[in-house]
Amino acid sequence: MDILHSQKDELEEKKNEDFSKYASGLSRLRRRRWFFGVVILIYLPSIWLSLRITNSDRQTAKVFVVWLVLVFVSCLFAAAGKCPRCGNLFHVNGLTPLFLRRCLHCGLHITADKKQHREEIRAVEETRVEEIRSLKRAG
Numbered sequence: 001m002d003i004l005h006s007q008k009d010e011l012e013e014k015k016n017e018d019f020s021k022y023a024s025g026l027s028r029l030r031r032r033r034w035f036f037g038v039v040i041l042i043y044l045p046s047i048w049l050s051l052r053i054t055n056s057d058r059q060t061a062k063v064f065v066v067w068l069v070l071v072f073v074s075c076l077f078a079a080a081g082k083c084p085r086c087g088n089l090f091h092v093n094g095l096t097p098l099f100l101r102r103c104l105h106c107g108l109h110i111t112a113d114k115k116q117h118r119e120e121i122r123a124v125e126e127t128r129v130e131e132i133r134s135l136k137r138a139g
């Protein structure tokens, strides 16, 4: 019974957790992820552009090497990002980085701060709608 009770308390605590205190840490993580994603996305356009402009495989190979270095650096940069809640590496548990949207240690979502903000706004809007409805009913 006690275990059940404490688990319930823990869940309640998590539900009421204030994610806004993680906002700066999470936005830093999002920026690193975004940079990594952009570097991956520019691969095809940059190779295509290089072939178009230089018309040379050798020159394009240099572009490829630069891109590869950028991918490596941005991957390390993203993987080194720490979770603002538990302090562990957000994307690494063990040896290989996994770029999921939740912390691999505590499960904090990458947009937990934004999601909570949206829910708060929705709750305020719902109470306003309720107020307007009750006013209309009264008058």
Ligand SMILES: [Zn+2]
Pocket: 083, 084, 085, 086, 087, 088, 090, 103, 104, 105, 106, 107, 108
């Ligand atoms: Zn965490």
